Amino acid sequence: MSFSQIKQIRAGELDIGYAEAGPADGEPVLLLHGWPYDIHSFVDVTPALASVGYRVLVPYLRGYGTTRFLSSDTVRNGQPSALAVDLKDFLDALKIEKPILAGFDWGARTANIFAALWPERTKAMVSVSGYLIGNQEAGKMPLPPQAEFEWWYQFYFATERGRIGYEKYRHDFAKLIWKLASPKWNFDDATFDRSAAAFENPDHVAVSIHNYRWRLALADGEPKYNEIERRLAQAPVITVPTITLEGDANGAPHPDPSAYAKMFSGKYEHRLITGGIGHNLPQEAPQAFAEAVVAVDGF
Numbered sequence: 001m002s003f004s005q006i007k008q009i010r011a012g013e014l015d016i017g018y019a020e021a022g023p024a025d026g027e028p029v030l031l032l033h034g035w036p037y038d039i040h041s042f043v044d045v046t047p048a049l050a051s052v053g054y055r056v057l058v059p060y061l062r063g064y065g066t067t068r069f070l071s072s073d074t075v076r077n078g079q080p081s082a083l084a085v086d087l088k089d090f091l092d093a094l095k096i097e098k099p100i101l102a103g104f105d106w107g108a109r110t111a112n113i114f115a116a117l118w119p120e121r122t123k124a125m126v127s128v129s130g131y132l133i134g135n136q137e138a139g140k141m142p143l144p145p146q147a148e149f150e151w152w153y154q155f156y157f158a159t160e161r162g163r164i165g166y167e168k169y170r171h172d173f174a175k176l177i178w179k180l181a182s183p184k185w186n187f188d189d190a191t192f193d194r195s196a197a198a199f200e201n202p203d204h205v206a207v208s209i210h211n212y213r214w215r216l217a218l219a220d221g222e223p224k225y226n227e228i229e230r231r232l233a234q235a236p237v238i239t240v241p242t243i244t245l246e247g248d249a250n251g252a253p254h255p256d257p258s259a260y261a262k263m264f265s266g267k268y269e270h271r272l273i274t275g276g277i278g279h280n281l282p283q284e285a286p287q288a289f290a291e292a293v294v295a296v297d298g299f
């Protein structure tokens with residue numbers, strides 16, 4: 001399956017491309033993808049939710065697909081707080097007040113930040129791999145060797161060689177990440193290529209590299225996000241109803257559920273999704289993901 005139409009809307013610094021399904025007056029659900037994936041991570045989740053009455057919106061993040069910066073002068077910033085502000089601008093442009101947020105990888109982090117900063121704008125949340133709010137100071141602390149090894153690409157991206165390499169080999173690079181992050185997912189070339197088209201965005205490499213360099217304090221953020229970063233550095237507890245998910249075969253770096261359960265003070269549930277499910281959980285287990293969205297809506 002694929003999305004039949006991609007819409008565009010100007011929001012904040014961006015012209016955001018997004019897919020939409022379901023009734024216009026349905027309960028809004030925002031589905032947020034990660035790196036290096038795209039909106040097709042939700043290609044099966046979307047009709048499942050739309051069929052039971054939800055208004056489903058799936059935006060391309062900055063640097064992906066048809067999302068474009070409105071000005072050539074705007075910093076190609078991959079700072080997580082910038083992506084959360086993008087989400088707020090997107091919701092404001094569409095006049096959506098209080099959606100359910102659901103995502104994985106960068107998308108889960110974006111949902112976490114938004115829910116922490118603007119709980120009054122968040123009905124509930126589904127977050128793969130739990131609580132993912134970080135900060136630059138924490139990013140300076142070394143991890144145990146095995147954990148550092150799993151972040152190999154972050155260190156590669158810290159170098160100019162890595163930036164050039166990702167620019168040159170982004171298709172093969174992303175495919176390798178998919179295989180490492182979901183070792184038991186037997187996706188075919190057509191499935192990968194459908195998503196890889198989103199990485200041809202002219203800002204994809206710049207946004208991706210900045211994100212990982214920012215995490216290690218090797219790249220500056222923008223001053224306009226300083227107050228947000230100050231708040232996030234305090235590791236705010238998320239108060240909205242939340243279901244966290246984890247696949248039983250996630251090959252990407254991820255925290256243990258016991259480490260983050262205390263970061264959710266509202267009604268909370270954790271679900272382990274079995275059957276060889278990797279990092280791209282909504283595409284590998286769309287029924288389980290959709291069921292979590294419906295369930296958290298009922299909390």
